[in-house]
Amino acid sequence: MKVLRMHDLKPEDRLLLTFDGAFSPQATLEHELAPFLQAIEEYADGWMPDVVKGKRQRKYARAAVWKSLEEERDGNRTNLGLYRTAWPALDMWLRLWLPPRASELxxxxxxxxLSFFAEAERCHHLVELVRTWASRYPVTYAMAHSTDDRALAGAPNFGRDDETEFRDxxxxxxxxxxxxxxxxKLVETVGRERMLSTPAHRVEELPNGSVLLVTWPTAADFASKEARLAQARAxxxxxxxxxxxxxxxxxxxxxxxxxPVQPRFHPDLAPLLSRVVDRAASHQRQRRIAELNAWRPSEPEEWRPADSALPPDVENPERAREHYRTLAEHLVALLHSEVPSVFAATPESLTDADFYFWREDFPKSRPRQALDAHAVPAIGAYLGEVLVRHLGGQWIPRQKLQEAQVLVGDRVWLPFLRARRSMTSRQALLxxxxxxxxxxxxRHRG
Known part of the structure; x- marks a missing residue:
């Protein structure tokens, strides 16, 4: 059973639900957790878990839950994961603290x-799920909201240091x-009367003294003008x-x-920048798109007019060209497992290599000496070889690698100089x- 893992999916806004409560230590786990599972089975509208994971994965069933909790038990704690194999993706974690420590869930x-929760009825079922849990398990605090908006709000620290947040x-x-x-406890801090009079879509006092509050009928449109107004009022x-x-x-x-911001990237770099954007955290993506829309790279300066080309100054030009091909093969050897397209030496493989170097932050994550001695020569030679193979370019060898040129049309290009400049910083890679x-x-090959 292959479950849908969040880290394998394109980053996008999600619904996050957290619940901190307690349960009775006198009863068996099967008895105490039966209402928890019953609520999931009744109210998980379209997102019912079908996989239980303890030491190993099992098809969802209550017996699988008990088995997983048993095999994951470590002293006075145990936990398990619940997942789905089909859209929408689910990542659910249950943690239990057991006696002699205070029993916590x-x-x-x-x-x-998050867009899965655009329908009012589906959201109502989720509210009923949480209401059932909160009525059965004494709750400290529970919430459900957009992960992106929570990140922008600074949750869960809200301006506090980690130690203070963990303590309080x-x-x-x-x-x-x-x-x-x-x-x-939170209700009494605010005042029960004040809390129950909160202007909101739903406010309900639960039998154990907790208060359920829902600001708006649907979770997915939390950022709308009306939903924000309701949130601010509450x-x-x-x-x-x-x-x-x-x-x-x-x-x-x-x-x-x-x-949402519509991408309007530099046309030459749109395939590369789209992948850069996809690496951004989803709450930062629209801002990143706007930044890259406004950014325009300078036209390459690593060229000379063909009539100003430096003449070959090597004894054996063909041997020098063979050396460049060998250097290019070094890049293939370096990247082939992470960037399989480098075998083809195409314009698209250049974009794949650009993205890989950016993703890995090559200029910062690799020793400078190794970059200058090995990576830059290999990258420059590879770029030159792509110019030769796909634009009909011709190498004009020079003793100094940075002076080596590739003639294309009425210009000669300096691929080793370009490679050196690109490897100075992560931004320089773009x-x-x-x-x-x-x-x-x-464009200039004539």
Whole structure:
């Protein structure tokens, strides 16, 4: 059974649900967790897990849950994972602390994508799921919201250092999410009467003293003007020490950062920049697209007019050309497992190599001496070979590699100089990409 793993999917906004509660240590785990599983089986509308993972993966069944918890038990704790093999992707984790420690239950659930929760009925089922859990297990705090928006809000630290966040947790209303369950302690901190009078889509007092609060009918449109207004009203009501206009403005700024931006990349670099954008965290992607839309690399300067070309100054030009081919093969040997297209030595393989070097941050992650001695010569020779093979270029060998030229049309290009400049920083890998030099040579070959 191959489960859908979040890290294998294109980064995009997801629904995150966290739940911190407790359970009775006197009863068996099977008895205590039966309502937890029953709620999933009843309310997991379209995202029901079909795989249970303990020491190994099993098809979902309650017996598989008990077996996984048993084999994962380590002293006074145990845990398991719940997943799906089909869209939408699910990554769900259950953690239990057992006696002699106080019995605690922690749940973290992520569903990809958030857009799956655009329907009011599906969102209602999710609310009922959390309501069932919170009514059965005394809760400290629970929430469900967009992962992107949570990241922009600074969750879970909310401006605190890690030690303080770990010690205090969600000890006051730092943020109001789409769905919230405030435990009795938080309710009393705010004031029960105030909390129950919060302007929101749904506010319900649960039998154990917790309060369920849902700001808006659907989770997926949390960033809409109306949903943000509802979120700000609820937050300002629960925290009268905060200014409503300031809260609303902050939420609107976050919505603006998440609003879709149409890519308008430099045409020569669109395939490369699209992949760069895909590596950005989803909450940063639209901002990154806007930055790359505005960025325009300089036209390559690593060329001379053909009538100004330096003449060959080597004793055996053919032997020098063979040396360049050998150097290019060194790059193939270096990259072939990560960038299989380098075998073909095509313009597309230049883009693949550009992206690989950027992704790995080659100028920073590799020793400078090794870059200068080995990587730069191999990259320059490989770029030159692609110019020769696909644009009819001709090597003009020189004793100094940086002076070696490839004649294409009425220009000679300096591939080793381009390679050296590209390997000075991560940004330089884009500013001086191999792809852009090739496309420029292609346009000017006459």
């Amino acid at each position: 922690g749940i973290m659930l992520t569903v990809n994508p 947790g969600f000890d006051r209303i730092y943020e109001v999410c789409w769905l919230n369950v405030f435990g009795p 937050h300002a009501h629960l925290r009268p020490d905060l200014d409503f206009d300031t809260l609303l403005r902050s939420l609107q700024e976050r919505s603006a950062l998440l609003a 500013d001086y990409s191999l792809t852009l030099l090739f496309r420029s040579a292609e």
